[in-house]
Amino acid sequence: xxxxxxxxxxxxxxxDKPIVKRPINLNRVIAHSPEAARQFxxxxxxxxxxxxxxxRLREMAILQVGYLTKSPYEYSHHLKIGxxxxxxxxxxxxxETESAGGDSGLPExxxxxxxxxxxxxxxxxxxxxxxxxxxxxxNEAHIVDLVMVIAFYNGVVRLLGALEIxxxxxxxxxxxxxxxxx
Amino acid sequence: xxxxxxxxxxxxxxxDKDIVKRGMNLHRILAHSPEAARRYxxxxxxxxxxxxxxxRLREMAILQVGYLAESPYDYSHHLRLGxxxxxxxxxxxxxEDETAGNDSGLPDxxxxxxxxxxxxxxxxxxxDATFETLRAxxGESDIVDLVMTIAFYNGAVRLLGALQIxxxxxxxxxxxxxxxxxx
Numbered sequence: 001x002x003x004x005x006x007x008x009x010x011x012x013x014x015x016d017k018p019i020v021k022r023p024i025n026l027n028r029v030i031a032h033s034p035e036a037a038r039q040f041x042x043x044x045x046x047x048x049x050x051x052x053x054x055x056r057l058r059e060m061a062i063l064q065v066g067y068l069t070k071s072p073y074e075y076s077h078h079l080k081i082g083x084x085x086x087x088x089x090x091x092x093x094x095x096e097t098e099s100a101g102g103d104s105g106l107p108e109x110x111x112x113x114x115x116x117x118x119x120x121x122x123x124x125x126x127x128x129x130x131x132x133x134x135x136x137x138x139n140e141a142h143i144v145d146l147v148m149v150i151a152f153y154n155g156v157v158r159l160l161g162a163l164e165i166x167x168x169x170x171x172x173x174x175x176x177x178x179x180x181x182x
Numbered sequence: 183x184x185x186x187x188x189x190x191x192x193x194x195x196x197x198d199k200d201i202v203k204r205g206m207n208l209h210r211i212l213a214h215s216p217e218a219a220r221r222y223x224x225x226x227x228x229x230x231x232x233x234x235x236x237x238r239l240r241e242m243a244i245l246q247v248g249y250l251a252e253s254p255y256d257y258s259h260h261l262r263l264g265x266x267x268x269x270x271x272x273x274x275x276x277x278e279d280e281t282a283g284n285d286s287g288l289p290d291x292x293x294x295x296x297x298x299x300x301x302x303x304x305x306x307x308x309x310d311a312t313f314e315t316l317r318a319x320x321g322e323s324d325i326v327d328l329v330m331t332i333a334f335y336n337g338a339v340r341l342l343g344a345l346q347i348x349x350x351x352x353x354x355x356x357x358x359x360x361x362x363x364x365x
Contacts, residue, residue, distance in 0.1 A: 003313055004322050032322035035232055036330050039225040046221040069306050116344070124251050124343035131185060131344075140186050140214035144345075148218050151341035155333035161306040162298070162313075162329045 003164050007031040025165050026073065043152055048081075053138075053145040055085035057113050061146060062153050063087065064095055064117035070180045071157035076171040079178055092178050099181075109137045113146065120150045185346050189213040207347050208255065225334060230263075235320075235327040238268040239295050243328060244335050245269070246277055246299035252362045253339035258353040261360055274360050291319045295328065302332045 006028040009017045016034040019041070020027050030037040047058065059082035066075035079092065094104030098114045106114075112133035116126050126134075126147075134143060159165075167175070188210040191199045198216040201223075202209050212219035229240065241264035248256035261274065276286035280296045288296075294315035298308050308316075308329075316325060341347075349357065 003308075003317075004325060030326055030330070033233075033324075033326035033330070035228055036225075036323075036327055039228040040330060042224050043221045046217055050217055050221075051215075071306065120340045120344050124253065124340045125346075126185075126344045135185075141218075142215075143186060144212055144215040145218055147341050147344045148212075148215075148222060148337075151337035151344070153337075154340055155330075155335075155337035158302045158306050158336055159329050159333040162302050162308045162333070163326075164307075 001164060002029055002166055003162075004029050004032055024077070025168055026160065029163050029165055030159075043148075044156075047145070047149050047152065051145045051149075053142045053149070056082075056087055056091075057110065058146070058149055059085050059087050060091060060095065060110065061113050061117045061150050063092065064099070064114045065121055065150060065153040066157060067095055067099055067180060068118055068121050069154075069157045069161075071160055072167050072175055072180060073160045073165055073171075074153065074157050075178075075180055076167050076174040079174040080171065108133055112137075116146070117150045120147070121154055183346060184211060184348055185344075186211055186214055205350075206259075207350055208342065211345055211347055226338075229327065229331050229334065233327045233331075235324045235331070238264075238273075239292065240328070240331055241267060241269050242273060242277065242292060243295050243299045243332050245274065246281070246296045247303055247332060247335040248339060249277055249281060249362065250300060250303050251336075251339040251343075253342055254349045254357055255342045255347055255353075256335065256339050257360075257362070258349050258356040261356040262353065290315055294319075298328070299332045302329070303336055 002025065006025060007020060008028065009020055012020065012031060016031065019031045019034055019037045027037065030040060059078055062078045063075065063082055066078055094106050095114060097104040098111060099118065112130050116130045116134060119126050119130060138146065188207060189202060190210065191202055194202065194213060198213065201213045201216060201219045209219060212222060241260055244260045245257065245264055248260055276288050277296060279286040280293060281300065294312050298312045298316060301308050301312055320328065
């Protein structure tokens with residue numbers, strides 16, 4: 001149960017109603033601080049719609065963060081969003097394999113993106129070998145965007161967890177299909 | 183040494199030169215992706231200039247995140263900024279004490295803010311007792327802002343670390359005055 005009440009359009013001033021236009025639970029809680037919600041959404045919207053980083057790689061990085069931190073909300077949402085951007089079931093299984101230290105057989109860049117997400121999440125850095133593969137394949141702007149995605153979502157999972165934001169019923173089946181580790 | 187070259191005004195298009203106007207290394211790296219830099223800074227500036235959350239508590243939370251992560255850039259920058267808005271040397275010492283598991287004698291709310299920053303950073307959550315103390319003192323909007331600040335700076339320390347962004351010489355004395363470890 002969320003630690004703050006969920007807000008709907010009727011609870012918000014006119015200029016703030018757009019915050020819950022997509023009435024996902026995350027938006028309905030951060031709407032308690034409308035300008036914070038707008039700026040937070042500004043980063044999220046850039047990542048999803050403004051960045052030219054390969055969207056599948058971006059979603060793989062986000063899923064890796066969610067899987068590692070065991071964030072049901074983030075993981076369930078991005079299983080669905082990821083599908084929309086080309087992440088396959090095999091890709092999701094590969095994240096599980098790579099997280100356990102195995103070799104999923106994914107291409108080198110994909111594996112470096114996942115490894116980088118784990119390294120940044122756990123140790124706040126990127127190993128030289130990982131960075132070298134990323135830099136061989138991505139230009140400076142994409143490096144910044146990828147690092148920002150991984151960083152930002154390390155924030156997102158903490159915000160979701162701290163406020164105990166509930167997974168909506170329509171997203172729960174994602175976690176049945178691809179459970180998080182215990 | 184940073185993993186990407188630092189950019190200056192002459193490297194950037196007209197609309198993007200603003201990104202590096204404060205000359206900070208963080209911005210000089212983010213500038214490789216100008217719109218990302220703008221969106222990221224938009225959230226950071228909201229927290230610093232527009233949030234109603236008590237600025238001293240905000241900076242204490244940020245310093246706790248930076249101290250725990252041993253992020254030289256984040257910590258040095260927020261030692262200075264914190265001082266400017268009311269964080270004392272005793273407060274900084276209290277963060278060290280609380281992180282080591284001791285009672286610094288700070289008020290309940292301050293201790294809950296620090297504890298909450300540690301709980302979110304390490305465990306991706308807030309303990310019930312911590313949340314209850316915060317909620318007894320802070321309205322919903324401040325709760326969101328505090329949680330968002332702790333979350334955002336968990337991102338910041340990872341971005342800074344991944345790109346190996348260097349502490350500018352002007353900020354190094356902050357780390358000399360308040361090192362991460364005592365040996």
